[in-house]
Amino acid sequence: MAKHEDTETFRKRLLEVATALIEEGGLDALSLREVARRAGVSHQTPYHHFGDRQAILAAIAAQGFDELGARIGGVTEASSARGTAQLLAAGKAYVAFALERPAHFRLMFRPEHVDLRHHPEALAAGQRAHAALEAVVRACVEDKTFRRADQGDAVTLTWALAHGLASLLLDGPLGLTAQTPEAREITADRALRLFRKLIEA
């Protein structure tokens, strides 16, 4: 049992090394061989633990979905905010996650690296994160004049907006315009506030 724990923490360490590598040099700077080198083991050991390259990436993606879900879920518990303020907070949480964990975020939406259909664990984590977002949006929108049929669309709309902001800031031209973390946060904040204003009207 103690042994099992050791291998478990070893897996975790491999994941950390891999994450660090991605954050340093981008997604294609990650090689299992380099991970092995940094972990001080043979080039084949990571393969032994994870099966193949996709599996280790999928594990990182699953971590990411878990954290994203937790951040969004945390919004509803922070009782200070209510109504559209929660919606705003959820959007900000989404963007903040992407900017603070770029390696995770990218992996979560790069099917050529991680095909979620082949990694049910990561897929399930993704669905939990989505459910968290959906809860926030529905809670905020159900008492408004939204027709019931529009509520699902409101979830999609909010999600797409947050995801688009995150993507454009991280990998798109928006990130070239706003280079510092503060500038990026401001850009996201302004767009999200405008969105809130539109919803309240």
Next chain:
Amino acid sequence: MAKHEDTETFRKRLLEVATALIEEGGLDALSLREVARRAGVSHQTPYHHFGDRQAILAAIAAQGFDELGARIGGVTEASSARGTAQLLAAGKAYVAFALERPAHFRLMFRPEHVDLRHHPEALAAGQRAHAALEAVVRACVEDKTFRRADQGDAVTLTWALAHGLASLLLDGPLGLTAQTPEAREITADRALRLFRKLIEA
């Protein structure tokens, strides 16, 4: 001169082969060597024409930005639509482009494959596309009750929404839910229409 044209069309052919490869097997299924093989030339010829791997990808991305800009620009010329209808059309054009040219779209927003800062041609094409979108949004929004300061945010907001929809449908869970092209178009359409409704209010 005739010779120069030949090399020009040859470059184009290489780009087509590369694009086809990406659309078949994903981004990492593209290798310059495979491109060379399919074009019936030596493994080094593409390198000779484009410099390195990034350059050929940047050329594809530039093509993509050009087409995207043209599609968005086409919206303002189609005189049938006015006001928020134009905005809706631009959003649909953005999503349609992503779904019909997935290889191009992905490349345009994957800095680990193409760093736009190192490829001014692609960067300029991207700015033109952005300008086209900005024109549509501003034209639609300037006569509303938007304060001037909010207009820039409205551009960001619209862009992020379209981009998020496209990304989620192409590479995210939304694409797993809506698998057929029709279903995806419907999903995007519903979200965009809700957005229009919010703006009109």
Next chain:
DNA sequence: CCCCCGAAGTAGACAGTGTCAAGGATGGCC
């Protein structure tokens, strides 16, 4: 006690890749 077996880790090989370096053709220009 010994043996054996499964799990963890190692080592070597293979095909494939991007890239570098050098050489061969070829056609226009002085």
Next chain:
DNA sequence: GGCCATCCTTGACACTGTCTACTTCGGGGG
């Protein structure tokens, strides 16, 4: 004719993911 730039080829190198086979070792049943 001689020359040179351009296009293209060939050969090599280091690196990658993956496959296969080999060692090592700790714990449970004969």
